[in-house]
Amino acid sequence: MSTVFVVNSGSSSIKYQVVDLDTSRALISGLVERIGEPGSAVSDHHIGMSIVLAKLGDLGAGILAVGHRVVHGGSDFTGPTLIDDEVERDIESLSRLAPLHNPANLLGIRAARAALPDVPHVAVFDTAFHQSMPPAAYTYAIPTALAEEYKVRRYGFHGTSHKFVSERAAELLGRPLAEVRTIVLHLGNGASATAIAGGRSVDTSMGLTPLQGLVMGTRSGDIDPAVVFHLNRAAGMSVDELDTLLNRQSGLLGLTGMNDMRDVQAAAIDGNERAELALQVWRHRIRHYIGAYYAQLGGLDALVFTAGVGENNALLRRRAVAGLGHIGIEIDADRNELVSKEARVISPEGAPVTVMVIPTNEELEIARQVASVV
Structure with a gap:
């Protein structure tokens, strides 16, 4: 064994x-x-x-x-x-x-x-899978010498998950991995989106740290950097306080007082306006990245939902892609509502973009990578 x-x-x-x-x-x-x-x-x-x-x-x-x-x-x-x-x-x-x-x-x-x-x-x-990104994707527009000295660039995270899921997507499509263009949405308390071409990461939403990108349980995701300067000057917040604010007190928690998506969704269904706005902000950010990565990839073969929210929440999957039929992304209502622990297709038969739900398995991916070395 x-x-x-x-x-x-x-x-x-x-x-x-x-x-x-x-x-x-x-x-x-x-x-x-x-x-x-x-x-x-x-x-x-x-x-x-x-x-x-x-x-x-x-x-x-x-x-x-x-x-x-x-x-x-x-x-x-x-x-x-x-x-x-x-x-x-x-x-x-x-x-x-x-x-x-x-x-x-x-x-x-x-x-x-x-x-x-x-x-x-x-x-x-976690960062290794994203080392295939081109310099245009990982370089921040700050002075080069400063960036090199302090290693400031986009690194990306959730790499084992994105690698595992994108390879499984190619298997489900029955196509060589080298031919497939995929966007993976890893949606959990931590969340990230990645554009993958031929099994290689070409862009990802997280950056120098896991703070950048999508709205998360307690992390703000994308924000104008000047917000930090403004809060330092106007509110007297220290660097450590700002770090805590953006990493531990923002995201869904900051918008609603709740960091668990299940609680936020239940509150929105009950008519809580702050919770409904939080879901709209969450959805808006996801669609922003889908559109950007569709453009970067020059088209799309598969859109994949994974991780806790992505795998288990049919309503939020539907909300995330509603109205994207003009770029070939649609969900079949019955397929989407199916409760299963198996990888599955949830788009209509013959849709231009195959939308999937693929349970991630980071431990299995780690084990496979270990075996490739030893």
């Missing part, structure tokens, strides 16, 4: 899964939470990893390799990478670009390498 142990480490949690590559199925999965928090019996990630390995039982003996999700790989890491001490240091040095994520990812890497020193460990980066 060929199994990969997939680790997604947060600052106070370890999410894990053992994937059987022969069947593409998860043999076991789980989550250790509240690591290092007051009153927790799990004092650090090393203790947390020992708990995880105890839960794996006999499966632990057959692990081929360990795959680690790492959020930010900068421009240096363009694919899955065997982890050694130097790679660890490189990931740590990139923490200034992802201060909430890379340090937490490193905690899991160090705990797993200590607990399983005799198997290869591989880092799979």
Whole structure:
């Protein structure tokens, strides 16, 4: 049996899964939470990893390799990478670009390498898939020397999800991946859109950090940078306060007081005007990116919904693309309402653009990328 142990480490949690590559199925999965928090019996990630390995039982003996999700790989890491001490240091040095994520990812890497020193460990980066973007797509119009010194550019995120889903879309179409033009909408509490041509990312909505782009649960998405200057001068807000505002207090939460899309949608149905406006802003931003990426791709073969909202919310899928028939994007009402965990087509038969719902599987994608290295 060929199994990969997939680790997604947060600052106070370890999410894990053992994937059987022969069947593409998860043999076991789980989550250790509240690591290092007051009153927790799990004092650090090393203790947390020992708990995880105890839960794996006999499966632990057959692990081929360990795959680690790492959020930010900068421009240096363009694919899955065997982890050694130097790679660890490189990931740590990139923490200034992802201060909430890379340090937490490193905690899991160090705990797993200590607990399983005799198997290869591989880092799979959220940003790697988007390294195929052309310079015109990833370059910000600020002074070149400054951008190069401080590594300021668009990186993009959710790369493992966008890669997995776009490849599955080509399979459903029955066409070679190299021929397919796809827009993937990864819609969850975090959300991003990506234009993919021939299996390669050519543009994506997230930027230097996951803050840019679509409206999210607590993140603002696109905003005029001058808003930051204005709030600093007029409201006296500090850099840290502005960071918290845009990353943790904005998006759906800022517009409605609720960050869960299910709650926002229920409030809108009950007549809450703020909730209805939030849904309209959310929809407007998505359509903005669909239009932009349709133009960048020179047409479109598939539009794919994935992640929590994209996979499970038929009403919001319908609202997101209503009125886009003029560019070939339509949804069949009955197909859209079908509740299923399987990948499926929800556009009418013969539609110019095939609209799909494809459940993402980032753990399986990580496992496959790990296998390609080891």
